[in-house]
Amino acid sequence: MTIDTSILTDDFRALSARLGQDPLQVQGPGGNTSIKRGNTMWIKASGTELADAERQDIFVAVDRAAAVAEAREQAGDGSCKSTVLDPAISLRPSIETTFHAALDWPVVAHTHSVATLAHAISPDGRKVAIEKLDGLPFVMVPYAKPGLPLTREILAKATPQTQVFILQNHGLIGCGTDVREVSEIINEVESRLALPKTESLYKVPTMPAPAGLHWADESWMALDEAITTWLAGGSYYPDHVVFLGPGLPLADHDGTPPAILQPGVGILLRDDATSSQRAMLKCLSDLFLRLPDGWNVEAIGEAAEAELLNWDAEKYRQALAAQT
Known part of the structure; x- marks a missing residue:
């Protein structure tokens, strides 16, 4: 053909x-x-x-x-x-x-x-x-x-x-x-x-990060109480779930979460995070730097997250992304 x-x-x-x-x-x-x-x-x-x-x-x-x-x-x-x-x-x-x-x-x-x-x-x-x-x-x-x-x-x-x-x-x-x-x-x-971008004045913590992790440039989100609640409480679009997992966890578990939220301190990112995982964390920061005051957000929900995590098509995409 x-x-x-x-x-x-x-x-x-x-x-x-x-x-x-x-x-x-x-x-x-x-x-x-x-x-x-x-x-x-x-x-x-x-x-x-x-x-x-x-x-x-x-x-x-x-x-x-x-x-x-x-x-x-x-x-x-x-x-x-x-x-x-x-x-x-x-x-x-x-x-x-x-x-x-x-x-x-x-x-x-x-x-x-x-x-x-x-x-x-x-x-x-x-x-x-x-x-x-x-x-x-x-x-x-x-x-x-x-x-x-x-x-x-x-x-x-x-x-x-x-x-x-x-x-x-x-x-x-x-x-x-x-x-x-x-x-x-x-x-x-x-x-x-188009929405105006708020400038972040965040400075990376001086305290050392745990082995295998570092403080992400997007750590400013951990200092905003509302954003911290939203990040810990759910996911807001499919690719976040696929590449970062559901929400951002507050603690490490089994060495698997690519990013870990430390409220009031910063966000820890694995040294070996893939380019896709880094891009998704930056996307969160870019988004919340533009979200107007007074707007609430709505997560996709646990059922929708589970559908994405257990989907063969997304596991295939994750496997390809893990190579970069």
């Missing part, structure tokens, strides 16, 4: 790389982009990083019709592994291939935008986002587990005109007829949702 590689244009790779290299848009292996023509869709492979889009082969070609059938739960299991066009390839398509395939736009980009997350994890912020995005072809989508559950929610809200999806406790999707249109609509959303 001849696979149409001309669909993977330089401008599509450039957009993907630009999003992936901006920690305020994408962190580590999070986010995904796709481009389609006819029955072929190229999408980021699970566990790869958008930042590498111009220097590595991070995209997988899938049979779009087969992926749409999985999105509509007419075939397959929703993983879209069987829709990959090249049987020799070892990479899996993104766990979110189903919604990319089902959305009838040639280019789709999904990010974990910090500005979007600051609104999307907060009941107060969601109301404000609706006002800020007035006039755009936009819908708000309730939280659901990535994969088929999220695809169901997206398709229940989408109209043929919808180009912007704010995913509660998850992120942003921008759609368009071409790369330029997607880039422009994402920039417009970012501009409207």
